[in-house]
Structure formats: C-alpha cells, structure tokens
Amino acid sequence: GCKFDAGQVQQVLEGALASALGTMVYSPQGSAPLAQSLAELLRSQAKEVVPPRYKLVCHVLLGQQGQQSLLVASRALWDPESDSFASATFSNTSLFAVATVHGVYFE
Amino acid sequence: MIFNADEAHNIVKELGYAFRYCRSSSEDFVIESVLGKADYNHNKVNQWTAAIVEQSLTHLVKLGKTYKYIVTCAVMQRSGAGLHTASSCFWDTTTDGTCTVRWENRTMNCIVNVFAVAIIL
Numbered sequence: 001g002c003k004f005d006a007g008q009v010q011q012v013l014e015g016a017l018a019s020a021l022g023t024m025v026y027s028p029q030g031s032a033p034l035a036q037s038l039a040e041l042l043r044s045q046a047k048e049v050v051p052p053r054y055k056l057v058c059h060v061l062l063g064q065q066g067q068q069s070l071l072v073a074s075r076a077l078w079d080p081e082s083d084s085f086a087s088a089t090f091s092n093t094s095l096f097a098v099a100t101v102h103g104v105y106f107e
Numbered sequence: 108m109i110f111n112a113d114e115a116h117n118i119v120k121e122l123g124y125a126f127r128y129c130r131s132s133s134e135d136f137v138i139e140s141v142l143g144k145a146d147y148n149h150n151k152v153n154q155w156t157a158a159i160v161e162q163s164l165t166h167l168v169k170l171g172k173t174y175k176y177i178v179t180c181a182v183m184q185r186s187g188a189g190l191h192t193a194s195s196c197f198w199d200t201t202t203d204g205t206c207t208v209r210w211e212n213r214t215m216n217c218i219v220n221v222f223a224v225a226i227i228l
Contacts, residue, residue, distance in 0.1 A: 031191050039195035047197055056197040057177055057205075057222045066188035069149055073156035074179035075164050083175065102177045104224045106199075 002051040004103035006086040013088035016045050026064045026095035035062040046101045054103045061098040112206040138210040147184040147214040156180045177222040
C-alpha cells in the first residue's frame with residue numbers, strides 16, 4: 001500500500017494548529033484541556049491523510065510565550081522503511097505550540 | 108502481550124543508577140544522570156536531549172519485547188511560564204501503552220514520554 005507521507009501530514013498539522021490557535025490567549029486553567037483537545041483534533045485530522053494499517057501517536061506541547069527556551073527531541077525504534085513522523089510549530093504573542101505525529105506501520 | 112508502563116517507568120528511573128554516586132529515593136535516573144545538577148545551557152540542550160532519548164531507547168530494547176518504541180523528550184528553561192503537554196494515540200488499547208516521566212531542577216524542566224506500539228510477527 002502507500003506510505004506515511006511526512007510532508008502532507010506536516011501541512012495538515014500546520015493548518016490545524018493555525019486555525020485552532022489563531023489569536024488564542026494563554027490561560028493556566030484553559031490551556032490544559034486545550035492541549036488535550038488539540039492532541040485529539042490533530043490525531044484525527046492526521047488519520048484522514050495517513051494510509052490504513054498505521055498506528056498514530058500524536059504529541060502536543062502548549063506553553064506560555066515568555067523569555068524561555070525550549071527544545072523537543074524524539075527518537076524511535078521502528079522500521080525506517082515504513083514508519084515516519086511529522087512535526088509543526090505555531091506561535092503568537094501569548095502562546096506557542098509544538099505538535100508531532102509519529103506513524104507506525106502495524107505489521 | 109500487555110505493555111507494562113511500570114516497567115518502562117522503572118527503566119527510565121533505574122538506568123542512571125549505575126552512573127550516580129549519590130543515592131536518591133525516587134528520582135528519575137536516566138534524566139538525573141544526564142541533567143543532574145547542570146544549569147540550563149542552550150548550547151548543551153541538544154546533546155542532553157539526544158542522550159536522554161538514546162539511553163531510554165537502549166534500555167527499552169533490552170526488555171526484549173516485540174514492540175516499536177517512540178521516546179520524546181522536552182527540556183524547557185524555567186522562567187515562570189506555563190507548559191502543558193498532551194497526547195492522543197490511535198492504536199490497539201489492549202497491547203499498546205505509554206508512560207510519562209517529569210523531572211525538574213532549579214533551572215529547567217524535563218518531560219519524557221515513552222510510547223510502545225505492539226507488532227505482530
């Protein structure tokens with residue numbers, strides 16, 4: 001069948017983040033459920049463009065825009081022929097978000 | 108085959124024990140051995156996160172289960188700003204699982220996620 005298309009998934013993530021967060025303002029109480037609903041939204045949108053038999057892991061970091069520095073890294077043990085990942089970031093004056101989707105082929 | 112989140116959590120905790128010379132009760136040892144008493148350093152963050160994910164992955168492999176693993180690590184400078192992380196997975200809930208370890212010192216926060224996805228051979 002087809003393979004996980006990282007470029008396409010990245011575009012989906014970028015579009016979804018921009019439209020969901022747009023001019024959203026960071027708030028401590030609201031951002032926790034927002035992060036969770038974002039993760040679910042991105043996962044379901046990614047699922048639509050990913051071929052069948054792929055398991056997906058969608059991970060979202062949502063933070064307050066400040067003077068701090070942040071680095072996100074990941075490593076996986078998988079089959080590089082079939083498995084891949086895509087990531088996207090979004091930021092405005094109040095908050096930032098980092099989203100990654102890993103696609104693992106279910107053999 | 109059931110994913111044992113406790114096992115994965117303990118691996119991340121116990122890994123660095125051999126490297127540590129100071130005993131601590133429930134610290135998260137992989138992270139502790141890499142970040143320990145260091146202060147946030149923008150130039151070193153890359154090699155720190157790489158070391159954490161690599162060491163975690165190596166020890167997960169030693170469990171010898173037929174799983175694919177995804178390990179993510181986020182290191183953030185502590186500045187009073189808020190941070191939330193969330194994840195959503197499309198998988199087989201009877202065999203796949205995840206665990207998260209949080210760690211911090213005076214100058215930085217570290218969050219490590221382990222996702223284990225079963226494969227059928």
